[in-house]
Amino acid sequence: MNxxxxxxxxxxxxxxxxxxSYLFIVLFTEYNFSVSFQILKAQGQLGKVITxxxxxxxxxxxxxxxLRKELMARGVILATIILAIATILI
Numbered sequence: 049m050n051x052x053x054x055x056x057x058x059x060x061x062x063x064x065x066x067x068x069s070y071l072f073i074v075l076f077t078e079y080n081f082s083v084s085f086q087i088l089k090a091q092g093q094l095g096k097v098i099t100x101x102x103x104x105x106x107x108x109x110x111x112x113x114x115l116r117k118e119l120m121a122r123g124v125i126l127a128t129i130i131l132a133i134a135t136i137l138i
Contacts, residue, residue, distance in 0.1 A: 050119065057112065057123020064108045064124070065131055069101030095135040102131050 070081065077084040088094045105128050112121040 053117065053119040054123045054126070057117070057120035057125075058127045058130075059123075060108050060112075060120065061102075061105050061124035061127025062131075064104040065098065065102040065127065067101070068104035069097050072097055072100050095138040098131060098135050098138070102128055 073081055073084045073088070077087075079087065085094075088097055105124050109121050109124045112118075112124060
């Protein structure tokens, strides 16, 4: 078992969630990214946006399983758990 694959999967999960959050903000809000980010933060909705952004982790997870990269898929799950804890704390 190569533990570096777990770290790669973790970074894939974090990056996928960040990209998903960015896409959600850009596509579904009427302001640009920085203004929308500040508005969502002021309203306390940032945790929900991060959670919606983590939907891309599903795609990453199943793609890694299809490619037989189980340890990387575990890293994506670890990133999702860390994001869930961060969302609770936000």
